[in-house]
Amino acid sequence: MSFQDAFDRGFAAVKQYVDKAVADAVRRVDAIEQRGVPVSVTSAIIDRDGALVLTHSDGSTKSLGVVVGKDGVDATGKDGLGFDDLTVEHDGERTMTLRFAKGDTVKEFPITMPVVIDRGVWVEAKAEGYAKGDGVTWAGSFWISQKDDNADKPDGGDGWRLSVKRGRDGKPGKDGELKAVHPVKVG
Incomplete structure (x- = not known):
């Protein structure tokens, strides 16, 4: 052959x-x-004229019209916002804000992080109350607020969740008395 x-x-x-x-x-x-x-969309492109064109699983195409204008200007005629227009602001606690600003156009997106912040010993007279996620010490235990503007006493109600329970008191020493600890001299 x-x-x-x-x-x-x-x-x-x-x-x-x-x-x-x-x-x-x-x-x-x-x-x-x-x-x-229905047949599915297998790909999508933006053609040279700025039109979005879909390709279907059967090979057919469908133009959805212009989605991008000339010279990088969107279909509304306004310039878009990009990473060059981005600043990130932190309030020092839970919230970070993504701020896009270009001329008179400003868009802000606050992001609240789900973290516990230790606020020290619980104070009854705190005017604004505790925010969700604030942690306090009360009666030897550590409690986390489960709601905003929480002025309730942390005693096991629905406003607080017990995070760390107080331990038992220690036992007295061998002779039943506490003894002073003398500093050790290094010399």
């Missing part, structure tokens, strides 16, 4: 395989369409 004959046979086998695979795919797409199942 000559090289050309072997090549022709191989090419014919590959062509037969590809033709069968394409025919099977077409039959499957036809079966899906007959069941009323």
Whole structure:
């Protein structure tokens, strides 16, 4: 068998395989369409004119119109905001604010972090109350506020959650008395 004959046979086998695979795919797409199942979007591009063009699983395309204007200006005619216009502000506690500003256009996105902040010993007269996530010490235990503007006493109600329970008092020494600890001199 000559090289050309072997090549022709191989090419014919590959062509037969590809033709069968394409025919099977077409039959499957036809079966899906007959069941009323919509074809899916396989890709999307923005063409040179700024139009969004979708390609479907059946090979068809659909232009959704212009989504980007000329020279980087969006379809509304206003310049968009980007990373160059971004500043991040931190309030020193739980909130970080992403602030985009360009000229008169300002957009802010506050992000509150779910962290516990230790506020020390619980104070009954705190005017604004405790915020959700504030932690306080009361009666030897550590409590975390479960709501904002919480002026309730941390005693196991629904406004507070016990985080660390107070331990028992220690036992007296061998002779029952506490003894002063003398400093050790190094010399």
